[in-house]
Amino acid sequence: MSKLLSTIESPADLRRLSRAQLRPLADELRDHVLQSVSKTGGHLSSNLGTVELTVALHYVFNTPEDRLVWDVGHQTYPHKILTGRRDRMHTLRQLGGISGFPRRDESEYDTFGTAHSSTSISAALGMALAAKMKGESRHAVAIIGDGAMTAGMAFEALNNAGVEHGRLLVILNDNDMSISPPVGALNRYLAQLMSGQFYAAAKNVGKTVLKGAPPLFELAKRLEEHAKGMVVPATLFEKFGFNYVGPIDGHDLESLIPTLENVRHLLDNGAGPQFLHVVTKKGQGYKLAEADPVAYHGPGKFDPAVGLVKPATPPKPTFTQVFGQWLCDMAAADPKLVGITPAMREGSGMVEFHQKFPGRYFDVGIAEQHAVTFAAGLACEGMKPVVAIYSTFLQRGYDQLIHDVALQNLPMVFALDRAGLVGADGATHAGAYDIAYLRCIPNMSIACPSDEAETRQLLSTAHHQNHPVAVRYPRGAGVGAAVPASLDGLPFGKGEVRRRGHGVAILAFGTLLHPALAAAEALGASVANMRWAKPLDMDLLREMARSHQVLVTVEEGCVMGGAGSAVLEALQAEGLSMPVLQLGLPDEFIEHGDPARLLANVGLDAAGIESSIRQRFADVLGGSGGLKAAA
Numbered sequence: 001m002s003k004l005l006s007t008i009e010s011p012a013d014l015r016r017l018s019r020a021q022l023r024p025l026a027d028e029l030r031d032h033v034l035q036s037v038s039k040t041g042g043h044l045s046s047n048l049g050t051v052e053l054t055v056a057l058h059y060v061f062n063t064p065e066d067r068l069v070w071d072v073g074h075q076t077y078p079h080k081i082l083t084g085r086r087d088r089m090h091t092l093r094q095l096g097g098i099s100g101f102p103r104r105d106e107s108e109y110d111t112f113g114t115a116h117s118s119t120s121i122s123a124a125l126g127m128a129l130a131a132k133m134k135g136e137s138r139h140a141v142a143i144i145g146d147g148a149m150t151a152g153m154a155f156e157a158l159n160n161a162g163v164e165h166g167r168l169l170v171i172l173n174d175n176d177m178s179i180s181p182p183v184g185a186l187n188r189y190l191a192q193l194m195s196g197q198f199y200a201a202a203k204n205v206g207k208t209v210l211k212g213a214p215p216l217f218e219l220a221k222r223l224e225e226h227a228k229g230m231v232v233p234a235t236l237f238e239k240f241g242f243n244y245v246g247p248i249d250g251h252d253l254e255s256l257i258p259t260l261e262n263v264r265h266l267l268d269n270g271a272g273p274q275f276l277h278v279v280t281k282k283g284q285g286y287k288l289a290e291a292d293p294v295a296y297h298g299p300g301k302f303d304p305a306v307g308l309v310k311p312a313t314p315p316k317p318t319f320t321q322v323f324g325q326w327l328c329d330m331a332a333a334d335p336k337l338v339g340i341t342p343a344m345r346e347g348s349g350m351v352e353f354h355q356k357f358p359g360r361y362f363d364v365g366i367a368e369q370h371a372v373t374f375a376a377g378l379a380c381e382g383m384k385p386v387v388a389i390y391s392t393f394l395q396r397g398y399d400q401l402i403h404d405v406a407l408q409n410l411p412m413v414f415a416l417d418r419a420g421l422v423g424a425d426g427a428t429h430a431g432a433y434d435i436a437y438l439r440c441i442p443n444m445s446i447a448c449p450s451d452e453a454e455t456r457q458l459l460s461t462a463h464h465q466n467h468p469v470a471v472r473y474p475r476g477a478g479v480g481a482a483v484p485a486s487l488d489g490l491p492f493g494k495g496e497v498r499r500r501g502h503g504v505a506i507l508a509f510g511t512l513l514h515p516a517l518a519a520a521e522a523l524g525a526s527v528a529n530m531r532w533a534k535p536l537d538m539d540l541l542r543e544m545a546r547s548h549q550v551l552v553t554v555e556e557g558c559v560m561g562g563a564g565s566a567v568l569e570a571l572q573a574e575g576l577s578m579p580v581l582q583l584g585l586p587d588e589f590i591e592h593g594d595p596a597r598l599l600a601n602v603g604l605d606a607a608g609i610e611s612s613i614r615q616r617f618a619d620v621l622g623g624s625g626g627l628k629a630a631a
């Protein structure tokens with residue numbers, strides 16, 4: 001165990017160290033982050049980049065009295081290590097272990113739960129103003145990345161914060177990266193600020209009595225060229241009502257600590273909201289991550305001495321890769337197709353599409369609402385937008401989905417990745433709700449492919465509709481079904497019978513078809529691959545209802561309001577009354593962990609499905625496990 005780090009059980013211990021001890025502590029901390037992430041997997045580059053900032057913040061601010069609000073929260077491993085969770089880092093993102101994101105129920109130092117981006121300024125402003133109303137002198141500090149800063153919500157918060165006088169500090173952690181290289185005009189603007197750093201240093205840092213000029217950054221040198229001739233009259237953030245300080249080197253404790261002390265002093269003297277621009281490097285201190293921060297954004301386990309290695313035999317293609325290939329193939333066939341991602345190019349499998357069709361690829365930044373309405377505008381003019389978006393992030397664009405897309409019945413495809421449980425990221429990222437939140441919207445259809453082949457086929461079907469269609473598929477690989485090369489679709493709104501049995505009919509929506517088939521084998525039950533949660537295949541449903549005593553619906557989505565609920569509603573409307581068991585995600589948030597184990601825990605593996613059916617329909621099933629005479 002490292003010498004200094006082992007003495008830090010809480011930030012109070014850190015604050016007892018001398019200034020000279022902070023540099024070696026930061027080095028030990030960085031090594032601890034690298035070693036533990038290499039064993040568990042997790043977000044690496046962002047955490048390596050926030051080591052010094054974390055040390056400085058806990059050193060200068062009186063945490064947990066002062067509130068640190070980390071945006072996204074994927075950069076909080078150093079914070080976790082310094083706030084009493086050092087010895088639990090080996091459990092990170094595993095079942096029963098600590099979360100990869102801040103959690104209020106995990107630590108009093110985690111002041112605000114996050115994982116979706118761009119909430120920190122709003123939350124910190126709320127905390128700062130609550131403190132003011134209660135007559136408390138605590139500070140609230142939002143730490144937000146340059147990627148997260150691109151979201152509308154961050155600007156809504158700045159707009160509000162600039163006219164309020166709480167003890168609010170916003171720190172922009174600018175590493176010139178989102179998950180992928182950053183995009184958009186704000187990024188260009190930040191580059192200009194960086195290149196004009198001497199101007200900023202003289203105007204602002206000097207004003208706050210910082211001793212010594214900040215060192216010249218490598219990055220700034222690169223950007224200087226780009227912004228030659230630019231004059232920065234007053235920063236955007238000053239226009240918003242903040243006192244702008246920076247940019248300063250976020251790895252230089254000798255700059256960070258006095259600057260933070262000065263800013264805290266300004267807050268205590270009623271100077272109003274403060275904005276500190278800190279420049280860091282994603283992957284700092286680990287050469288491989290510095291060279292490729294994208295690959296090391298969220299790696300699996302690896303040997304730090306070797307780095308990430310490609311598996312000897314290529315693994316089964318993931319659903320994401322199947323989508324990426326379909327997108328390229330369909331784009332080649334249809335010149336009207338355009339692909340849109342809100343800052344998730346790699347995660348959504350769009351790297352190849354970007355390379356092959358740069359003019360038809362749009363990374364709009366972390367801006368899900370805008371992504372949806374921007375796509376709606378494209379659709380109005382006859383383009384065929386494909387919005388590739390994680391199920392959990394489409395939640396951000398819900399009003400846009402209803403008001404801008406569905407109400408106008410615009411044809412477009414939502415490629416909904418990460419539908420169902422995602423594993424290590426946990427409840428914040430689970431795609432648990434999309435069937436429920438989409439199926440109540442008129443004009444919207446929802447396809448639930450059961451394997452890789454159907455994913456491609458149903459994407460094609462969706463692309464040819466004249467209304468919005470979501471195709472939902474999970475994280476990772478499926479059963480390994482051979483994916484056809486053709487772009488032929490499957491019939492719209494139609495499912496199929498996959499197994500003929502009797503007594504019990506299982507209606508499977510999506511990839512849980514496969515454990516459902518295994519359970520049906522043991523039960524002698526029938527299985528329908530429903531393929532569409534909306535519209536339901538009513539012919540198939542009627543046939544299944546009439547030829548069986550009971551129905552079981554299975555889906556990797558919330559039971560409440562999900563596909564099973566759709567089946568119940570349809571049966572009622574048809575005047576068909578029969579017992580229905582709905583299997584899906586329960587009405588609770590499912591924590592992080594291995595996805596297969598999580599599914600088993602909620603009874604959605606083959607054994608769980610079989611056992612739930614046996615339990616509920618013991619009267620239909622014979623004692624031996626066979627079935628009583630079918631109705």
Ligand SMILES: Cc1ncc(C[n+]2csc(CCOP(=O)(O)OP(=O)(O)O)c2C)c(N)n1
Binds near residue numbers: 046115147177342396
């Ligand atoms: C609403 C939302 N959209 C997308 C994401 C996925 N995401 C997580 S981190 C990240 C990049 C954030 O960039 P930045 O804030 O600059 O932090 P960095 O990764 O550079 O440390 C993205 C797009 C998210 N967490 N939340």
Ligand SMILES: CC(=O)[C@@H](O)[C@H](O)COP(=O)(O)O
Binds near residue numbers: 072179298347422
């Ligand atoms: C923090 C965040 O939102 C992303 O980094 C997310 O963890 C990526 O998830 P995937 O690994 O499923 O792409």
Ligand SMILES: [Mg+2]
Binds near residue numbers: 146147173174176177
């Ligand atoms: Mg960044």
